[in-house]
Amino acid sequence: MKEKVISIKGVSFQYPDQEAFALRNVSFDVYKGEWLAIVGHNGSGKSTLAKMLNGLHYPSEGTVSIGGYALIEENVWLIREKLGMVFQNPDNQFVGTTVQDDVAFGLENNGVEHSAMQERVFASLEKVGMTAFLNQEPHHLSGGQKQRVAIAGVIALRPDIVLLDEATSMLDPLGREEVINTVRELNENEGLTVISITHDLEEASRADRVIVLNEGMLYTEGTPERIFQLDRELLNLGLGVPFAVQMSQLLTDAGLQLSRRHFNEEELVKDLWTLNFEK
Template identity: 50%
Template sequence: MTKIEFRNVYFRYHEDQNWIIEALNFTIEPGENVAIIGHNGSGKSTIAKLMMGLVYPQKGAIFVDGQRVTEDHIWEIRQKIGMVFQNPETQFVGTTVRDDVAFGLENRGVPRVEMVDRIKKSLIDVGMDDYTLHEPHHLSGGQKQRVAIAGVMATEPDIVILDEATSMLDPIGRQEIAKVISRIIKQRRMTTVSITHDVKEVMQADRVIILKGGELYQCLTPRQLLAGEYDWDYLGLTKPFVLSVKEEFEKYGYQFEHTPLNHEELIDALWTYYSKT
Protein backbone atom coordinates (compact mmCIF):
# COMPACT_ATOMS: atom_id res chain seq x y z
CA MET A 1 0.00 0.00 0.00
CA THR A 2 1.33 3.43 -0.90
CA LYS A 3 2.22 5.64 2.04
CA ILE A 4 1.35 8.99 0.49
CA GLU A 5 -0.71 9.72 -2.60
CA PHE A 6 -1.84 13.01 -4.15
CA ARG A 7 -4.70 12.60 -6.65
CA ASN A 8 -5.37 15.61 -8.87
CA VAL A 9 -4.99 18.02 -5.93
CA TYR A 10 -5.86 21.74 -6.19
CA PHE A 11 -5.34 24.23 -3.37
CA ARG A 12 -5.39 27.98 -2.76
CA TYR A 13 -5.63 29.97 0.45
CA HIS A 14 -8.20 32.48 -0.86
CA GLU A 15 -10.92 32.16 -3.48
CA ASP A 16 -9.77 35.25 -5.38
CA GLN A 17 -6.17 34.05 -5.90
CA ASN A 18 -4.62 31.67 -8.42
CA TRP A 19 -4.10 28.03 -7.52
CA ILE A 20 -1.00 27.48 -5.39
CA ILE A 21 -1.22 23.73 -6.04
CA GLU A 22 -2.78 22.70 -9.34
CA ALA A 23 -3.63 19.24 -10.73
CA LEU A 24 -0.92 17.64 -8.61
CA ASN A 25 -0.46 13.88 -8.82
CA PHE A 26 2.30 11.80 -7.22
CA THR A 27 2.87 8.85 -4.93
CA ILE A 28 5.55 8.17 -2.32
CA GLU A 29 6.10 4.51 -1.53
CA PRO A 30 6.80 3.03 1.92
CA GLY A 31 10.41 3.55 2.97
CA GLU A 32 11.21 6.05 0.22
CA ASN A 33 13.24 9.20 0.78
CA VAL A 34 11.79 11.86 -1.54
CA ALA A 35 13.04 15.43 -1.92
CA ILE A 36 10.63 18.14 -3.08
CA ILE A 37 12.29 21.15 -4.69
CA GLY A 38 11.31 24.24 -6.65
CA HIS A 39 11.64 28.01 -6.66
CA ASN A 40 10.12 30.14 -3.89
CA GLY A 41 6.35 30.19 -4.22
CA SER A 42 6.20 26.89 -6.11
CA GLY A 43 4.06 25.29 -3.38
CA LYS A 44 6.60 23.15 -1.52
CA SER A 45 5.63 24.06 2.05
CA THR A 46 1.94 23.96 1.16
CA ILE A 47 2.39 20.30 0.23
CA ALA A 48 3.69 19.61 3.75
CA LYS A 49 0.66 21.35 5.26
CA LEU A 50 -1.67 19.31 3.04
CA MET A 51 -0.01 16.04 4.08
CA MET A 52 -0.43 16.94 7.75
CA GLY A 53 -4.01 18.08 7.33
CA LEU A 54 -3.17 21.61 8.43
CA VAL A 55 -5.05 22.72 5.31
CA TYR A 56 -7.30 20.73 2.96
CA PRO A 57 -7.55 20.73 -0.85
CA GLN A 58 -10.46 22.40 -2.60
CA LYS A 59 -10.33 19.69 -5.29
CA GLY A 60 -8.82 16.23 -5.46
CA ALA A 61 -7.80 13.95 -2.61
CA ILE A 62 -4.77 13.05 -0.49
CA PHE A 63 -4.27 9.59 1.00
CA VAL A 64 -1.89 8.47 3.74
CA ASP A 65 -1.57 4.72 4.15
CA GLY A 66 -4.75 4.29 2.12
CA GLN A 67 -6.78 6.64 4.33
CA ARG A 68 -8.07 9.89 2.91
CA VAL A 69 -6.87 13.05 4.66
CA THR A 70 -10.06 14.64 5.98
CA GLU A 71 -11.15 16.25 9.23
CA ASP A 72 -12.85 12.98 10.21
CA HIS A 73 -9.61 10.99 9.96
CA ILE A 74 -6.96 13.57 10.72
CA TRP A 75 -6.20 12.33 14.24
CA GLU A 76 -5.38 8.80 13.03
CA ILE A 77 -3.28 10.17 10.17
CA ARG A 78 -1.27 12.52 12.37
CA GLN A 79 -0.37 9.56 14.58
CA LYS A 80 1.64 8.26 11.61
CA ILE A 81 3.40 11.50 10.65
CA GLY A 82 6.09 13.56 12.33
CA MET A 83 7.11 16.98 11.04
CA VAL A 84 10.30 18.95 11.68
CA PHE A 85 9.83 22.63 10.91
CA GLN A 86 12.26 25.25 9.64
CA ASN A 87 12.26 27.10 12.97
CA PRO A 88 12.57 24.62 15.87
CA GLU A 89 11.27 27.17 18.39
CA THR A 90 7.80 26.87 16.87
CA GLN A 91 7.74 23.28 18.18
CA PHE A 92 8.87 23.97 21.75
CA VAL A 93 6.21 23.73 24.47
CA GLY A 94 8.11 22.33 27.48
CA THR A 95 10.21 24.18 30.04
CA THR A 96 13.01 21.61 29.77
CA VAL A 97 14.37 19.47 26.96
CA ARG A 98 12.92 16.36 28.62
CA ASP A 99 9.47 17.93 28.99
CA ASP A 100 9.50 19.05 25.39
CA VAL A 101 10.34 15.61 24.00
CA ALA A 102 7.68 14.12 26.32
CA PHE A 103 4.91 16.39 25.01
CA GLY A 104 4.07 14.40 21.88
CA LEU A 105 4.18 11.14 23.80
CA GLU A 106 1.78 12.43 26.43
CA ASN A 107 -0.65 13.49 23.72
CA ARG A 108 -0.58 9.95 22.36
CA GLY A 109 -1.15 8.37 25.76
CA VAL A 110 2.15 6.49 25.82
CA PRO A 111 2.64 4.72 29.20
CA ARG A 112 5.14 6.46 31.49
CA VAL A 113 7.67 3.60 31.60
CA GLU A 114 7.75 3.43 27.80
CA MET A 115 7.84 7.23 27.61
CA VAL A 116 11.00 7.42 29.73
CA ASP A 117 12.73 4.87 27.48
CA ARG A 118 11.71 6.67 24.27
CA ILE A 119 12.85 10.07 25.56
CA LYS A 120 16.23 8.69 26.57
CA LYS A 121 16.74 6.84 23.28
CA SER A 122 15.72 9.81 21.12
CA LEU A 123 18.00 12.24 22.97
CA ILE A 124 20.91 9.81 22.70
CA ASP A 125 20.23 9.43 18.96
CA VAL A 126 20.59 13.18 18.41
CA GLY A 127 23.47 13.65 20.87
CA MET A 128 21.47 15.68 23.41
CA ASP A 129 21.22 13.25 26.33
CA ASP A 130 23.42 15.53 28.48
CA TYR A 131 20.94 18.41 28.12
CA THR A 132 17.83 16.75 29.58
CA LEU A 133 17.10 19.49 32.13
CA HIS A 134 18.24 22.47 30.04
CA GLU A 135 15.73 25.06 28.85
CA PRO A 136 15.22 24.65 25.08
CA HIS A 137 15.21 28.38 24.37
CA HIS A 138 18.72 28.77 25.82
CA LEU A 139 20.28 26.25 23.43
CA SER A 140 22.19 27.02 20.24
CA GLY A 141 20.43 26.81 16.88
CA GLY A 142 21.84 23.38 16.08
CA GLN A 143 20.98 22.06 19.55
CA LYS A 144 17.42 23.35 19.26
CA GLN A 145 16.99 21.55 15.97
CA ARG A 146 18.36 18.34 17.49
CA VAL A 147 15.78 18.58 20.30
CA ALA A 148 13.00 19.20 17.76
CA ILE A 149 14.10 16.11 15.85
CA ALA A 150 14.21 14.07 19.07
CA GLY A 151 10.66 15.16 19.89
CA VAL A 152 9.44 13.95 16.51
CA MET A 153 11.43 10.69 16.50
CA ALA A 154 10.24 9.79 20.03
CA THR A 155 6.71 9.41 18.67
CA GLU A 156 8.04 6.74 16.27
CA PRO A 157 6.23 8.02 13.15
CA ASP A 158 5.96 6.00 9.94
CA ILE A 159 6.50 9.16 7.91
CA VAL A 160 8.78 12.12 8.61
CA ILE A 161 8.35 15.46 6.85
CA LEU A 162 11.35 17.79 6.93
CA ASP A 163 10.23 21.30 5.99
CA GLU A 164 13.49 23.21 5.38
CA ALA A 165 14.70 21.60 8.61
CA THR A 166 18.32 22.79 8.24
CA SER A 167 17.90 26.09 6.41
CA MET A 168 18.34 28.35 9.47
CA LEU A 169 21.69 26.79 10.42
CA ASP A 170 25.21 27.70 9.35
CA PRO A 171 26.93 25.31 6.87
CA ILE A 172 28.65 23.28 9.59
CA GLY A 173 25.47 22.99 11.68
CA ARG A 174 23.49 22.09 8.56
CA GLN A 175 25.91 19.29 7.75
CA GLU A 176 25.83 17.92 11.30
CA ILE A 177 22.03 17.91 11.50
CA ALA A 178 21.75 16.35 8.02
CA LYS A 179 23.98 13.49 9.18
CA VAL A 180 21.89 12.99 12.33
CA ILE A 181 18.65 12.89 10.33
CA SER A 182 20.11 10.57 7.68
CA ARG A 183 21.42 8.12 10.28
CA ILE A 184 18.12 7.95 12.21
CA ILE A 185 16.04 7.53 9.06
CA LYS A 186 18.22 4.65 7.87
CA GLN A 187 18.07 2.98 11.28
CA ARG A 188 14.30 3.22 11.52
CA ARG A 189 13.52 2.79 7.79
CA MET A 190 10.97 5.59 7.74
CA THR A 191 9.30 7.15 4.75
CA THR A 192 10.82 10.63 4.39
CA VAL A 193 9.73 13.78 2.59
CA SER A 194 12.38 16.53 2.50
CA ILE A 195 11.29 19.97 1.39
CA THR A 196 14.62 21.62 0.89
CA HIS A 197 16.98 24.06 -0.80
CA ASP A 198 20.02 22.07 0.30
CA VAL A 199 21.51 20.28 -2.69
CA LYS A 200 23.27 17.72 -0.45
CA GLU A 201 19.93 16.64 0.97
CA VAL A 202 18.58 16.34 -2.56
CA MET A 203 21.49 14.11 -3.61
CA GLN A 204 20.71 11.69 -0.74
CA ALA A 205 17.09 11.19 -1.86
CA ASP A 206 15.75 8.19 -3.76
CA ARG A 207 13.63 10.47 -5.97
CA VAL A 208 13.29 14.19 -6.57
CA ILE A 209 9.97 15.92 -7.25
CA ILE A 210 10.36 19.28 -9.02
CA LEU A 211 7.49 21.74 -8.68
CA LYS A 212 6.87 24.60 -11.06
CA GLY A 213 4.02 27.00 -10.39
CA GLY A 214 2.28 24.52 -8.12
CA GLU A 215 2.36 21.75 -10.72
CA LEU A 216 4.48 18.63 -11.04
CA TYR A 217 7.25 19.63 -13.45
CA GLN A 218 9.36 16.47 -13.23
CA CYS A 219 9.93 13.42 -11.06
CA LEU A 220 13.38 11.86 -11.41
CA THR A 221 16.38 10.43 -9.59
CA PRO A 222 19.19 12.65 -8.26
CA ARG A 223 21.53 11.26 -10.95
CA GLN A 224 19.02 12.17 -13.67
CA LEU A 225 18.76 15.65 -12.16
CA LEU A 226 22.53 16.12 -12.36
CA ALA A 227 22.64 14.78 -15.91
CA GLY A 228 19.95 17.17 -17.15
CA GLU A 229 20.03 20.79 -18.24
CA TYR A 230 18.53 22.85 -15.43
CA ASP A 231 18.60 26.41 -14.20
CA TRP A 232 19.84 25.70 -10.69
CA ASP A 233 19.01 29.19 -9.44
CA TYR A 234 15.44 28.76 -10.64
CA LEU A 235 15.21 25.46 -8.76
CA GLY A 236 16.36 27.26 -5.61
CA LEU A 237 19.52 25.14 -5.42
CA THR A 238 23.23 25.87 -5.52
CA LYS A 239 24.85 24.09 -8.45
CA PRO A 240 26.60 21.01 -7.02
CA PHE A 241 30.38 21.25 -6.82
CA VAL A 242 30.82 17.78 -8.35
CA LEU A 243 28.79 18.88 -11.38
CA SER A 244 30.95 21.97 -11.89
CA VAL A 245 34.11 19.82 -11.70
CA LYS A 246 32.62 17.27 -14.10
CA GLU A 247 31.82 19.97 -16.65
CA GLU A 248 35.35 21.38 -16.43
CA PHE A 249 36.90 17.98 -17.13
CA GLU A 250 34.54 17.43 -20.06
CA LYS A 251 35.85 20.63 -21.67
CA TYR A 252 39.19 18.83 -21.96
CA GLY A 253 37.75 15.69 -23.51
CA TYR A 254 37.14 13.56 -20.43
CA GLN A 255 33.98 11.47 -20.71
CA PHE A 256 32.31 10.19 -17.54
CA GLU A 257 30.53 6.83 -17.70
CA HIS A 258 27.84 8.28 -15.45
CA THR A 259 27.27 11.56 -13.64
CA PRO A 260 28.89 11.42 -10.15
CA LEU A 261 26.53 12.11 -7.25
CA ASN A 262 29.15 13.04 -4.68
CA HIS A 263 32.84 13.64 -4.07
CA GLU A 264 33.54 9.93 -3.55
CA GLU A 265 32.08 8.96 -6.94
CA LEU A 266 33.91 11.84 -8.62
CA ILE A 267 37.27 10.78 -7.15
CA ASP A 268 36.68 7.12 -8.05
CA ALA A 269 35.84 8.04 -11.65
CA LEU A 270 38.94 10.20 -12.03
CA TRP A 271 41.18 7.64 -10.33
CA THR A 272 39.91 4.85 -12.60
CA TYR A 273 40.49 6.99 -15.68
CA TYR A 274 44.02 8.12 -14.84
CA SER A 275 45.10 4.69 -13.61
CA LYS A 276 44.41 3.38 -17.14
CA THR A 277 46.34 6.15 -18.92
Protein backbone atom coordinates in the same frame (compact mmCIF):
# COMPACT_ATOMS: atom_id res chain seq x y z
CA MET B 1 5.82 -4.46 -4.87
CA LYS B 2 6.49 -1.24 -2.93
CA GLU B 3 3.94 -0.23 -0.31
CA LYS B 4 2.38 3.20 -0.80
CA VAL B 5 2.15 5.28 2.37
CA ILE B 6 0.96 8.48 0.67
CA SER B 7 -1.08 8.77 -2.51
CA ILE B 8 -1.84 12.15 -4.10
CA LYS B 9 -4.16 12.08 -7.11
CA GLY B 10 -5.03 15.09 -9.27
CA VAL B 11 -4.73 17.54 -6.39
CA SER B 12 -5.36 21.23 -6.90
CA PHE B 13 -5.61 23.91 -4.22
CA GLN B 14 -6.72 27.52 -4.37
CA TYR B 15 -6.50 30.05 -1.55
CA PRO B 16 -9.80 31.92 -1.05
CA ASP B 17 -8.26 35.34 -1.70
CA GLN B 18 -6.29 34.36 -4.83
CA GLU B 19 -7.36 33.76 -8.41
CA ALA B 20 -4.46 31.46 -9.34
CA PHE B 21 -4.19 27.90 -8.02
CA ALA B 22 -1.31 27.28 -5.59
CA LEU B 23 -1.32 23.62 -6.68
CA ARG B 24 -2.59 22.36 -10.04
CA ASN B 25 -3.36 18.73 -10.86
CA VAL B 26 -0.48 17.28 -8.80
CA SER B 27 -0.19 13.49 -8.61
CA PHE B 28 2.49 11.30 -7.04
CA ASP B 29 2.96 8.48 -4.52
CA VAL B 30 5.34 8.08 -1.58
CA TYR B 31 6.59 4.61 -0.74
CA LYS B 32 7.40 3.04 2.60
CA GLY B 33 11.03 3.47 3.64
CA GLU B 34 12.03 5.93 0.93
CA TRP B 35 13.46 9.42 1.25
CA LEU B 36 11.62 11.75 -1.10
CA ALA B 37 12.78 15.32 -1.64
CA ILE B 38 10.31 17.89 -2.96
CA VAL B 39 12.10 20.94 -4.36
CA GLY B 40 11.06 24.21 -5.95
CA HIS B 41 11.65 27.95 -5.80
CA ASN B 42 9.56 30.30 -3.67
CA GLY B 43 5.97 30.22 -4.91
CA SER B 44 6.27 26.79 -6.51
CA GLY B 45 3.68 25.24 -4.16
CA LYS B 46 6.04 23.52 -1.69
CA SER B 47 4.68 25.20 1.44
CA THR B 48 1.08 24.62 0.40
CA LEU B 49 1.80 20.94 -0.16
CA ALA B 50 3.55 20.66 3.23
CA LYS B 51 0.52 22.16 4.99
CA MET B 52 -1.77 19.80 3.11
CA LEU B 53 0.21 16.74 4.15
CA ASN B 54 -0.12 17.92 7.76
CA GLY B 55 -3.87 18.38 7.41
CA LEU B 56 -3.83 22.19 7.52
CA HIS B 57 -5.25 22.45 4.00
CA TYR B 58 -7.68 20.21 2.13
CA PRO B 59 -7.64 19.75 -1.66
CA SER B 60 -9.90 21.99 -3.73
CA GLU B 61 -9.86 19.14 -6.25
CA GLY B 62 -8.44 15.61 -6.18
CA THR B 63 -7.70 13.24 -3.30
CA VAL B 64 -4.96 12.71 -0.72
CA SER B 65 -4.47 9.49 1.25
CA ILE B 66 -1.93 9.25 4.09
CA GLY B 67 -1.26 6.03 5.97
CA GLY B 68 -4.42 4.52 4.53
CA TYR B 69 -6.65 7.43 5.61
CA ALA B 70 -8.31 9.87 3.24
CA LEU B 71 -7.46 13.48 4.01
CA ILE B 72 -10.79 14.68 5.33
CA GLU B 73 -11.61 16.59 8.51
CA GLU B 74 -12.70 13.47 10.40
CA ASN B 75 -9.32 11.79 9.82
CA VAL B 76 -6.92 14.66 10.56
CA TRP B 77 -5.81 13.47 13.99
CA LEU B 78 -5.38 9.90 12.76
CA ILE B 79 -3.19 11.23 9.92
CA ARG B 80 -1.09 13.30 12.31
CA GLU B 81 -0.34 10.14 14.27
CA LYS B 82 1.08 8.69 11.06
CA LEU B 83 3.04 11.76 9.97
CA GLY B 84 5.30 13.89 12.16
CA MET B 85 6.51 17.32 11.06
CA VAL B 86 9.79 19.15 11.70
CA PHE B 87 9.58 22.86 10.96
CA GLN B 88 12.00 25.44 9.63
CA ASN B 89 12.71 27.13 12.97
CA PRO B 90 13.25 24.63 15.84
CA ASP B 91 12.79 27.39 18.46
CA ASN B 92 9.12 27.52 17.46
CA GLN B 93 8.71 23.86 18.49
CA PHE B 94 10.35 23.96 21.91
CA VAL B 95 8.10 23.99 24.97
CA GLY B 96 10.19 22.19 27.61
CA THR B 97 12.79 23.72 29.92
CA THR B 98 15.25 20.89 29.20
CA VAL B 99 15.91 18.68 26.21
CA GLN B 100 14.34 15.60 27.81
CA ASP B 101 11.28 17.60 28.95
CA ASP B 102 10.79 18.89 25.45
CA VAL B 103 10.96 15.43 23.86
CA ALA B 104 8.57 14.13 26.53
CA PHE B 105 5.96 16.84 25.88
CA GLY B 106 4.21 15.09 22.99
CA LEU B 107 4.26 11.76 24.83
CA GLU B 108 2.62 13.34 27.89
CA ASN B 109 -0.10 14.81 25.70
CA ASN B 110 -0.71 11.35 24.25
CA GLY B 111 -1.06 9.79 27.72
CA VAL B 112 2.02 7.55 27.52
CA GLU B 113 2.85 5.98 30.91
CA HIS B 114 5.81 7.53 32.74
CA SER B 115 8.09 4.47 32.60
CA ALA B 116 7.45 3.95 28.90
CA MET B 117 7.86 7.68 28.31
CA GLN B 118 11.33 7.72 29.89
CA GLU B 119 12.43 4.83 27.68
CA ARG B 120 11.11 6.46 24.53
CA VAL B 121 12.65 9.85 25.34
CA PHE B 122 16.10 8.33 25.87
CA ALA B 123 15.80 6.03 22.84
CA SER B 124 14.80 8.84 20.51
CA LEU B 125 17.60 11.12 21.74
CA GLU B 126 20.05 8.25 21.36
CA LYS B 127 19.00 7.81 17.74
CA VAL B 128 19.86 11.44 16.98
CA GLY B 129 23.05 11.49 19.06
CA MET B 130 21.80 13.88 21.76
CA THR B 131 21.77 11.83 25.00
CA ALA B 132 24.64 13.93 26.41
CA PHE B 133 22.33 16.95 26.42
CA LEU B 134 19.38 15.56 28.42
CA ASN B 135 19.36 18.35 30.99
CA GLN B 136 20.47 21.21 28.74
CA GLU B 137 18.13 24.06 27.91
CA PRO B 138 17.14 23.66 24.22
CA HIS B 139 17.64 27.36 23.46
CA HIS B 140 21.33 27.12 24.42
CA LEU B 141 22.07 24.48 21.77
CA SER B 142 23.53 25.07 18.32
CA GLY B 143 21.19 25.19 15.32
CA GLY B 144 21.99 21.65 14.24
CA GLN B 145 21.57 20.33 17.77
CA LYS B 146 18.22 22.08 18.11
CA GLN B 147 16.91 20.45 14.95
CA ARG B 148 18.14 17.05 16.12
CA VAL B 149 16.17 17.53 19.34
CA ALA B 150 13.13 18.56 17.30
CA ILE B 151 13.52 15.37 15.23
CA ALA B 152 13.82 13.33 18.45
CA GLY B 153 10.57 14.86 19.70
CA VAL B 154 8.85 13.74 16.51
CA ILE B 155 10.24 10.20 16.32
CA ALA B 156 9.46 9.61 20.03
CA LEU B 157 5.81 9.64 18.92
CA ARG B 158 6.68 6.80 16.50
CA PRO B 159 5.17 8.14 13.27
CA ASP B 160 5.55 6.14 10.07
CA ILE B 161 6.52 9.27 8.10
CA VAL B 162 8.60 12.33 8.99
CA LEU B 163 8.10 15.52 7.00
CA LEU B 164 10.94 18.07 7.08
CA ASP B 165 9.59 21.47 6.04
CA GLU B 166 12.69 23.53 5.10
CA ALA B 167 14.24 22.07 8.27
CA THR B 168 17.84 22.90 7.29
CA SER B 169 17.32 26.31 5.67
CA MET B 170 18.26 28.33 8.79
CA LEU B 171 21.35 26.26 9.63
CA ASP B 172 25.02 26.85 8.92
CA PRO B 173 26.84 24.19 6.79
CA LEU B 174 27.90 22.15 9.86
CA GLY B 175 24.39 22.15 11.34
CA ARG B 176 22.91 21.26 7.96
CA GLU B 177 25.28 18.30 7.64
CA GLU B 178 24.42 17.12 11.17
CA VAL B 179 20.71 17.08 10.41
CA ILE B 180 21.04 15.49 6.97
CA ASN B 181 23.25 12.71 8.35
CA THR B 182 20.78 12.13 11.21
CA VAL B 183 17.89 11.85 8.76
CA ARG B 184 19.82 9.44 6.54
CA GLU B 185 20.65 7.20 9.51
CA LEU B 186 17.01 7.12 10.63
CA ASN B 187 15.91 6.38 7.08
CA GLU B 188 18.41 3.55 6.60
CA ASN B 189 18.51 2.03 10.08
CA GLU B 190 14.92 2.54 11.24
CA GLY B 191 13.15 2.26 7.88
CA LEU B 192 11.57 5.66 8.47
CA THR B 193 9.85 7.22 5.47
CA VAL B 194 11.19 10.75 4.98
CA ILE B 195 9.81 13.65 2.95
CA SER B 196 12.02 16.71 2.83
CA ILE B 197 10.55 19.87 1.36
CA THR B 198 13.41 22.16 0.43
CA HIS B 199 14.88 24.61 -2.04
CA ASP B 200 18.38 23.24 -1.30
CA LEU B 201 19.41 20.79 -4.03
CA GLU B 202 22.43 19.68 -2.02
CA GLU B 203 20.04 18.36 0.62
CA ALA B 204 17.88 16.83 -2.13
CA SER B 205 20.93 15.02 -3.51
CA ARG B 206 20.87 12.71 -0.47
CA ALA B 207 17.32 11.55 -1.19
CA ASP B 208 16.28 8.43 -3.08
CA ARG B 209 13.92 10.38 -5.34
CA VAL B 210 13.34 14.03 -6.16
CA ILE B 211 10.15 15.81 -7.24
CA VAL B 212 10.48 19.27 -8.78
CA LEU B 213 7.53 21.65 -8.43
CA ASN B 214 7.12 24.75 -10.58
CA GLU B 215 4.21 27.21 -10.53
CA GLY B 216 2.09 24.75 -8.57
CA MET B 217 2.62 21.85 -10.97
CA LEU B 218 4.79 18.76 -10.91
CA TYR B 219 7.55 19.72 -13.36
CA THR B 220 9.53 16.47 -13.26
CA GLU B 221 10.64 13.67 -10.95
CA GLY B 222 13.38 11.05 -10.79
CA THR B 223 16.57 10.03 -9.02
CA PRO B 224 19.02 12.78 -8.03
CA GLU B 225 21.29 11.56 -10.85
CA ARG B 226 18.57 12.15 -13.42
CA ILE B 227 17.41 15.46 -11.95
CA PHE B 228 20.90 16.97 -11.83
CA GLN B 229 21.41 16.25 -15.50
CA LEU B 230 18.85 19.02 -16.05
CA ASP B 231 21.29 21.58 -14.66
CA ARG B 232 20.39 24.42 -17.05
CA GLU B 233 16.67 23.76 -16.67
CA LEU B 234 17.04 23.83 -12.89
CA LEU B 235 18.83 27.16 -13.06
CA ASN B 236 16.00 28.52 -15.24
CA LEU B 237 13.58 27.38 -12.52
CA GLY B 238 15.49 29.40 -9.93
CA LEU B 239 17.20 26.37 -8.36
CA GLY B 240 20.95 26.41 -7.79
CA VAL B 241 22.80 23.24 -8.76
CA PRO B 242 25.10 21.98 -5.94
CA PHE B 243 28.72 23.09 -6.14
CA ALA B 244 30.00 19.49 -6.31
CA VAL B 245 27.78 18.76 -9.33
CA GLN B 246 29.00 21.89 -11.14
CA MET B 247 32.64 21.15 -10.30
CA SER B 248 32.31 17.50 -11.38
CA GLN B 249 31.01 18.64 -14.76
CA LEU B 250 33.75 21.26 -15.19
CA LEU B 251 36.49 18.75 -14.31
CA THR B 252 35.03 16.17 -16.69
CA ASP B 253 34.83 18.78 -19.47
CA ALA B 254 38.50 19.57 -18.79
CA GLY B 255 39.41 15.93 -19.47
CA LEU B 256 39.67 14.56 -15.92
CA GLN B 257 38.28 11.04 -15.69
CA LEU B 258 36.20 11.03 -12.54
CA SER B 259 34.54 7.79 -11.48
CA ARG B 260 31.12 9.47 -11.75
CA ARG B 261 29.31 12.77 -11.26
CA HIS B 262 29.39 13.67 -7.57
CA PHE B 263 26.59 15.26 -5.58
CA ASN B 264 28.53 16.33 -2.48
CA GLU B 265 31.98 17.77 -1.92
CA GLU B 266 33.26 14.95 0.30
CA GLU B 267 32.76 12.33 -2.42
CA LEU B 268 34.34 14.62 -5.02
CA VAL B 269 37.44 15.20 -2.86
CA LYS B 270 37.83 11.45 -2.26
CA ASP B 271 37.65 10.79 -5.99
CA LEU B 272 40.23 13.51 -6.75
CA TRP B 273 42.49 12.17 -4.00
CA THR B 274 42.29 8.66 -5.48
CA LEU B 275 43.13 9.94 -8.96
CA ASN B 276 46.11 11.88 -7.62
CA PHE B 277 47.32 8.88 -5.59
CA GLU B 278 47.12 6.54 -8.59
CA LYS B 279 49.28 8.92 -10.61
